Amino acid sequence: MIVVVDYGAGNIRSVMNMLKALGAKARIAKDGTELGDATRLILPGVGHFDHGMSQLEARGFLEPLHTRVLNDRLPILGICLGAQLIARRSEEGERPGLGWVAADVVAFDSSRLGPELRVPHMGWAETWAHAPAVTQGKLPDVLADTLGLEARFYYVHSFHLLCDDPDTAVMRAHHGYEFAAAVALDNIMGFQFHPEKSHVHGKTILKAFLDWEPA
Amino acid sequence: MTQQHLVPTPGRPAQGRRVRVIPTLLIDRQGRLVKTVKFGKRAYIGDPINAVRIFNTKQVDELILIDIDASADGREPPYSRIAEIASEAFMPVAYGGGLIFEDQIARTIDCGVEKVILSGALAQGSELIGTAAQRWGSQAVTVCLPVGRNWRGRQQVRLKRGRKALKDDLNTVVTRVTEAGAGEIIVYAIDRDGTWDGYDIDLCARVATATTLPVVACGGAGQLAHFREAVEEAGCAAVAAGSLFVYQARGKGVLISYPAQDRLHSEFFAHLP
Numbered sequence: 173m174i175v176v177v178d179y180g181a182g183n184i185r186s187v188m189n190m191l192k193a194l195g196a197k198a199r200i201a202k203d204g205t206e207l208g209d210a211t212r213l214i215l216p217g218v219g220h221f222d223h224g225m226s227q228l229e230a231r232g233f234l235e236p237l238h239t240r241v242l243n244d245r246l247p248i249l250g251i252c253l254g255a256q257l258i259a260r261r262s263e264e265g266e267r268p269g270l271g272w273v274a275a276d277v278v279a280f281d282s283s284r285l286g287p288e289l290r291v292p293h294m295g296w297a298e299t300w301a302h303a304p305a306v307t308q309g310k311l312p313d314v315l316a317d318t319l320g321l322e323a324r325f326y327y328v329h330s331f332h333l334l335c336d337d338p339d340t341a342v343m344r345a346h347h348g349y350e351f352a353a354a355v356a357l358d359n360i361m362g363f364q365f366h367p368e369k370s371h372v373h374g375k376t377i378l379k380a381f382l383d384w385e386p387a
Numbered sequence: 388m389t390q391q392h393l394v395p396t397p398g399r400p401a402q403g404r405r406v407r408v409i410p411t412l413l414i415d416r417q418g419r420l421v422k423t424v425k426f427g428k429r430a431y432i433g434d435p436i437n438a439v440r441i442f443n444t445k446q447v448d449e450l451i452l453i454d455i456d457a458s459a460d461g462r463e464p465p466y467s468r469i470a471e472i473a474s475e476a477f478m479p480v481a482y483g484g485g486l487i488f489e490d491q492i493a494r495t496i497d498c499g500v501e502k503v504i505l506s507g508a509l510a511q512g513s514e515l516i517g518t519a520a521q522r523w524g525s526q527a528v529t530v531c532l533p534v535g536r537n538w539r540g541r542q543q544v545r546l547k548r549g550r551k552a553l554k555d556d557l558n559t560v561v562t563r564v565t566e567a568g569a570g571e572i573i574v575y576a577i578d579r580d581g582t583w584d585g586y587d588i589d590l591c592a593r594v595a596t597a598t599t600l601p602v603v604a605c606g607g608a609g610q611l612a613h614f615r616e617a618v619e620e621a622g623c624a625a626v627a628a629g630s631l632f633v634y635q636a637r638g639k640g641v642l643i644s645y646p647a648q649d650r651l652h653s654e655f656f657a658h659l660p
Contacts, residue, residue, distance in 0.1 A: 185499035189474055218501075219524035288404075288660045290601045290624050292526050292570055295407040296448055322648075324405070326449070326479055328501075328526045328570075369479045369501065371446045 174198035174382070175210035177237070179227040181253060182218040190368040194379055204232030207240055212247050212382065215254035216368075218328070221277065222265030224253050234270075241272060245359045249381045255355065255362030256331060264331050273357050274336040285348035292330045297345040299323050299353045299365065305342040312356055314380040315342065323373055325353070325365035332364060359386040404659045406618055407448040407625035408651065410632040411605060412438060414484075416456040418468045422629055423455065424581035426533070426549040432633050435468075438643050439475045445645035449479045451504070451573070451605075451627055453531075457485025458507035459548055464495055473499035481529050487511065492519050496527065504573065506531040507546050509553060509560070513567035520568030530569040531605075532560065534590055535577035542590060549577045561597040571601040573627065579607025581630050583637045586613055591621035603627050609637065611646060611654045618659055 174191065178184045178200045191198040198214075201207050215237075217224050228234055240246045250258050259269045262277035269277070280291045301319050305311045327345065333352040335341045341352030345365070355362045361381060367374035412435055415421045420432040432438070435452070442450060452472060457464055464485045473480050482495055483504025492503050492515075505528065508515045519528045535545040537552060544553040544560050553560060564572060574594045576587035586604045595602040601624035604617035608628035617623040635642040646654075 183496065183499060183501055185473070185497070186501070189499065190477065193477070218526060219522075288618075288622065290599065292601070294526065294571060294601055295625065296405050298405070328479070330525075366479070366501075369477065371443070371477050374477070 217253035221262040250362040454484030470498035516567035525570035576606035583609030595622035
């Protein structure tokens with residue numbers, strides 16, 4: 173069963189709509205006791221980093237999530253804020269993140285953006301496979317197979333992931349400079365963009381996550 | 388690996404910058420899709436659900452949905468209609484109309500929209516913007532500034548279908564909205580609405596200069612060249628249009644449409660700064 177973590181930070185319904193459109197069976201977990209029969213997890217979310225972490229804690233998600241992700245090694249997909257929460261920390265807040273990926277979350281460097289580009293980065297951006305991640309086999313095949321020349325996704329964010337090993341950021345997009353569009357490590361995947369709001373492009377890549385069997 | 392991977396030139400994407408092109412859907416108190424001219428005369432367009440389904444197949448960037456009667460009627464947003472529309476939309480949806488209390492925003496977000504559009508609420512100051520940004524994040528809070536002229540020709544923010552003018556001048560309002568924590572600003576030129584004559588570029592530029600936020604041009608778009616003007620000349624981050632996407636052409640019948648991606652690239656994106 174696919175379980176979508178609802179911690180009161182974002183639009184769960186859009187994710188459920190897209191899963192339904194894919195014909196996938198999914199349910200919502202409203203607190204840490206409801207992860208029960210999960211075989212695959214989705215951690216969506218928008219908003220402030222600290223709000224997200226404190227809500228995960230308040231709803232008793234922290235311990236069960238650590239167990240299911242790090243011990244049971246369930247495939248998990250973080251989306252937008254959910255993708256940022258898997259990092260160690262964020263410039264947006266004070267609270268530590270989940271720390272599953274050696275990465276920090278940093279603000280867009282507006283000095284590198286040029287006058288025509290603004291923050292939040294809000295809109296569609298073409299998104300591609302990071303070439304060294306492909307050659308090193310860090311980009312999961314399921315993702316590689318979906319990324320054609322036309323791949324584009326909807327983004328809305330003021331912060332982005334910065335990975336210690338840049339090749340953990342397996343997909344890239346551009347807003348003034350190249351940033352991490354997706355990270356993948358072991359059984360953990362994070363999308364900075366919103367697959368649930370990215371038409372057929374999002375549908376295809378969300379399906380890829382559902383089909384993903386991490387090594 | 389079954390496909391060739393796109394590798395861009397270092398530091399630049401292969402196809403360049405994109406800008407959001409957003410259909411604006413207006414619904415009336417019966418939940419019907421309509422199109423106005425200068426916030427006045429209305430034409431019946433059709434069923435909004437049908438329009439959203441067509442916009443799905445056209446892969447539109449985003450949708451703006453506004454109930455243009457809710458605020459004037461002093462009515463709640465049409466929650467079930469919003470939920471119905473949002474569940475059909477595989478692109479981000481922003482809803483506006485009749486949002487003056489925090490719990491109305493909460494119910495609207497629960498309907499499945501990504502953003503709320505606050506406008507009439509500005510009559511009570513900018514407190515609601517801050518409250519909403521704290522709770523749902525700035526990216527979820529869009530402010531729409533309908534701008535019209537008073538009898539002396541001075542441009543001012545005019546709420547409630549253009550009838551209620553804010554006392555503060557435009558720049559003051561833009562600064563206040565920005566500081567309150569909004570995520571983007573829609574500038575809706577009332578006297579361009581439904582005219583096909585192009586955006587009010589001076590107005591858009593004035594707002595885009597007065598804020599660091601992304602600014603969405605709205606009101607008057609009649610061709611793709613107008614989109615370029617809004618971005619190149621006025622510094623807007625996105626463009627919205629109504630008539631252009633619900634009529635075949637100026638003075639012609641209803642046709643829900645949206646330019647194909649290759650046309651957007653060749654006639655719009657390829658020319659962006």
